[in-house]
Amino acid sequence: MSITNESIHGLSHRLANKEVTSVEATGQFLERIKAVDETVNAYITVADDHAIAQAQEADRRLSSGTNITPLTGVPVSVKDIFCTKEIRTTCGSKMLENFIPPYDATLITKLKAAGAVILGKNNMDEFAMGSSTENSAYSPTLNPWSTAHVPGGSSGGSAASVAADECAASIGTDTGGSIRQPASCCGVVGLKPTYGRVSRFGMIAFASSLDQAGPLTKDVEDAAILLNVMAGHDPADSTSIDAPVPDYTASLKEGVKGLKIGIPKEYFIEGIDPEVDVAVKSAIEVLKEAGAEIVEVSLPHTAYAVSVYYLVATAEASSNLARYDGVKYGMRLDPTGNLTDMYRATREAGFGAEVKRRIMLGTYSLSAGYYDAYYKKASQVRTLISNDFNAAFTKCDVIVTPTAPSPAFKVGERTEDPLTMYLSDIFTISCNLAGIPGISLPCGLSKEGLPIGLQILGRSLDEETVLRAAYAYETATEWHKARPKL
Amino acid sequence: MSYETVIGLEIHVQLATETKLFCGCSTEFGAEPNTQVCPVCLGMPGVLPVLNRRAVEFALRTATALDCTINTRSVFSRKNYFYPDLPKGYQISQFTEPVAEHGHLDIETSEGTKRIGITRIHMEEDAGKLLHGEGAEEDSYSFADLNRACVPLIEIVSEPDIRSAEEAVAYMKAMRDIVVYTGVCDGNMEHGSFRCDANVSIRPVGREKFGTRAELKNINSFKFVKDAIEYEEQRQADLLDEGGTVVQETRLFDSAKGITVSMRSKEEAHDYRYFDEPDLLPLVVPGAMLEEVKATMPELPRAKRDRFVSEYSIPEYDAGVLTATRALADYYEAVVKETKEPKASSNWVMGEVLRVLKEENRDITDCPLEPKRLAELVTMVKGGKINSNMAKEVFEEIYKSGKTAAEVVEAKGMTQISDEGELVSQIDSIIAANPDEAERFRGGEVKLQGFFVGQIMKATRGQANPQIVNKLLKERLKG
Known part of the structure; x- marks a missing residue:
């Protein structure tokens, strides 16, 4: 019996019924990784031994019948941005090629406590900077639907591993769309929770005020199950929100009758791929038929979002990445024994081109004489963008948009053109700037057979409504059941 | 020409918390290198700071002692620069919105009491320490000890109100008294718990406009602050007298040679690229916390000295000696409470007690003779039970043995014959x-x-x- 195409809730059910053990399930996923990952390259590190040990422990829990959660014994993968004790954590960078953290990220601790089996660490754009996973120092991940195409990024390895059945689900991070955009490209569900809903402790920082971890799953119910485990206040993360965590699966099936769905006119613009336009508009019709009320809303500062993002995120990144200096851990090149030369050689060799580009951009926007015009101005416009959402949410409960302006693009197509690459995130970035939750779920396939994603945004801390709307759409359609022929 | 010196001091005070500013590591001085570190203070990937509540309390206490306006909302910022003793590549500090502003400190000068303005107090973390290898050029290494990294500091910035090295020393001493009195700092200057940078400029007497200043770095003794400022006054005066100009720069004081040397010019100064620390929320001081700090503020040195003079009618000199530390003042007051003899008690505490402690290199806090036993002795002398020569012998005995004066007098048959x-x-x-x-x-x-x-x-x-x-x-x- 093959279980690699199972959802978390499907597999959990089989584990509970003793149809399969966690060790068997883990074995099957490890086999599947062996079979397809040479092609997909969704993993940087596969942690076989750790995974099998965790599966054995999960089986003991399952047979004793105590301390069982919906994740107990379920094999998942995590983006290589989460520090894992004793398992190397590269963040997609040569800089951390041999970095083995002495601690687990809070999220990893929570997954382990729930009994999940961690199969390994997913490929990603270096330091989460990119929209195609081509910026990985460990070769690009390819899209399981078409290996000529990128899987999106930066959580491309996570999304691809879910789409290619190399895990039951994965955890990624989203700074400007890095969960939702690859989810859209790979035809899976990707949820970015409210900023502060999930602890950032042990998650390697790219842009601290925007980074947020979230699930990539085979369906909406799985996203709710994972969020139940992930969410909550962490004393080790001062920016995590101390608010009660609801059971996100409880209200999932309540439908969208009477729900007001906002359609922002600024998101249906020229330049959007016609197939995407059609798919999203018909998705809106599906929601309407399910009982939702469709209202037009306006998010007038949308046009500035990409600019604001690339000032705020790069400024924070330039500071966050200063610690990779060759002194304490990670790569060190010391050609002359002179301090400045050591810094220069280490950072020159350790960072890839995109990371260097963003460090330079961020350093510039924080510099004396430019700060007011760039970083400060961007922070002010960020507030305006946030206010746009607050105003819109007085008229609607959720906002529906395309996740990305096009389906997955071709490998190599945009690597020489950073600006076009940056526009891949045009619909996802505002959500991070405002700190609100957003989900992407499959809503169609292009003529080329590539997935198209529907994005649903909600009020701060209102993941429940976002998930409920997504679930209603999913149950009314079959898109989530489509699988790549790998 | 004759010049007037203008000085502003930036004093760094290490807060006497048990643990570091953003993690749970010990702050104890003198441990083996890199034994008091964790992923957070080592700046490992993915770690986040969590603010030490006690450090905030200490900052508020200092701010209250210096009559500052406390900002109930303040903001932490990142100060970005590369150096191997700075694990994250930035120091978490406060910049645009510090925890307190607009205070003052009164000092005693040869011309009387003078009020020095306090511009601001901000909280920040300390950096680690570099130890430089002694080997030949090519095989000498530098080693980083990060035990001190992330230890809590407050920086107290004065207005440019100080006019001489003497005033600077008086200001520094008064400030040290306050932070030690309020229990926020151990005051240990050798360990660097209390150190300062001095901004020094001169201007012709009578001129309003400030001259160009030099910033003198990292001065960790009263003598050095005096020497450094005096050297700098002369250096700048010589420059101006020769028709030269003072350049804005950072200078290091070389205590061995007693001179200051240029470290970097204004042009070479770092651009720290400050921005708000996104890993910490703005610090909002709850009203209850502020009230608690105010309610538990100890009496400050100046107030205590004045009270000793008025309440006990002891000379100002005695009051000054007895209030040098809070522990000594407490000791004295405990003795007086029993004896009701302020001057006799003062003589004993300032005389025998301080003498023997000094001989044994001990602090009043670990004086083996409790105030109560000393009080008994003072009372016996005053009541004529024993004479003062005997009393000195009895003092030695009760200091060493833990016996009461009555027991010693009894055992030695020392009772004075007045019949x-x-x-x-x-x-x-x-x-x-x-x-x-x-x-x-x-x-x-x-x-x-x-x-x-x-x-x-x-x-x-x-x-x-x-x-x-x-x-x-x-x-x-x-x-």
Whole structure:
């Protein structure tokens, strides 16, 4: 019996019924990784031994019948941005090629406590900077639907591993769309929770005020199950929100009758791929038929979002990445024994081109004489963008948009053109700037057979409504059941 | 030309918290290198800071002591620069919105009391320490000890109100008294717990406009602050007198040579690229916390000194010595409470107690003689039970042994003889035994009184009350 195409809730059910053990399930996923990952390259590190040990422990829990959660014994993968004790954590960078953290990220601790089996660490754009996973120092991940195409990024390895059945689900991070955009490209569900809903402790920082971890799953119910485990206040993360965590699966099936769905006119613009336009508009019709009320809303500062993002995120990144200096851990090149030369050689060799580009951009926007015009101005416009959402949410409960302006693009197509690459995130970035939750779920396939994603945004801390709307759409359609022929 | 010096001090105070500013590592001084570190203070990937509540309390306490306006909302910022003792590549500090502003500190100068303005107080983390290898150029390494990294500091920035090295020293001393008194700092300057940078400029006497300043870095003793400022005044004066100009720069004080040397010019100054620390929320001080800090503020040195003079009527000098530390002042007050003899108590504490502590290189906080036992001794002397010579012997004994004065006096049979009848018979037998001396005394050789007193003391093993002996001797010798 093959279980690699199972959802978390499907597999959990089989584990509970003793149809399969966690060790068997883990074995099957490890086999599947062996079979397809040479092609997909969704993993940087596969942690076989750790995974099998965790599966054995999960089986003991399952047979004793105590301390069982919906994740107990379920094999998942995590983006290589989460520090894992004793398992190397590269963040997609040569800089951390041999970095083995002495601690687990809070999220990893929570997954382990729930009994999940961690199969390994997913490929990603270096330091989460990119929209195609081509910026990985460990070769690009390819899209399981078409290996000529990128899987999106930066959580491309996570999304691809879910789409290619190399895990039951994965955890990624989203700074400007890095969960939702690859989810859209790979035809899976990707949820970015409210900023502060999930602890950032042990998650390697790219842009601290925007980074947020979230699930990539085979369906909406799985996203709710994972969020139940992930969410909550962490004393080790001062920016995590101390608010009660609801059971996100409880209200999932309540439908969208009477729900007001906002359609922002600024998101249906020229330049959007016609197939995407059609798919999203018909998705809106599906929601309407399910009982939702469709209202037009306006998010007038949308046009500035990409600019604001690339000032705020790069400024924070330039500071966050200063610690990779060759002194304490990670790569060190010391050609002359002179301090400045050591810094220069280490950072020159350790960072890839995109990371260097963003460090330079961020350093510039924080510099004396430019700060007011760039970083400060961007922070002010960020507030305006946030206010746009607050105003819109007085008229609607959720906002529906395309996740990305096009389906997955071709490998190599945009690597020489950073600006076009940056526009891949045009619909996802505002959500991070405002700190609100957003989900992407499959809503169609292009003529080329590539997935198209529907994005649903909600009020701060209102993941429940976002998930409920997504679930209603999913149950009314079959898109989530489509699988790549790998 | 004659110049006036203008000085502003930036004092760095290490807060005496048990743990670091953003993690749970110990702040204790002197441990093996890199033994008091964790992923957070090592700046490992993915870690986040969590603010130490106690450090905030200490900052508020200092701000209150300096009459500052406390900003109930302040913001942490990142100060970005590369250096191997700075694990994250940035220091978490406060920049645009510090925890407190607009305070002042009164100091004593040769011209009386002077008020020095405090511009601001901000909280920040310390950096680690570099140890440089001694080897030849190519095989010498530098080593980073990060035990000190992330230890909490406050920086207290003064207005440019200080006009001389002497005032700077007085300001620094008064500030140190305050932070030690309020318990926020151990005041240990050798360990770097209390250190300063000095901004020094000069201007022709009578001119309003400030001259160009030099910033003198990392001065960690009162003597060095004086030497560094005096050297710098002269250096700048010589420059101007020769028709030169002072350039804005950072200079290091070389304490061995007593000179300041240029470290970097204004052009070479870092661009720290400050921005709000996204890993910490703005610090909002709850009203209850502020009230608690105010309610538990100890009496400050100046107020205590003034109170000692007025309440106990002891000389200002005594009050100054006794209030040098809070522990000593507490000790003195505990003694007075028992004896109700402020001046006698002051004499004992300032005399014997401080002498023996100094000999043993001990602090008043670990004085083995409790105030209560000292008080008993003071009371016995005042009541004439023992004389002062005996009292000194008793003091040594009770200091060392833990016994009470009464026990020692009893055991040694030291009780003073003040009974006139008993003394008269002693005196009479001494006179009888020394007829020649008695005769010479009567013949006008009055200095022989001392001889008789000595003989009587010897006979009574020192227990005779000397005042009564003197009085009785005169009567009996007249014969």
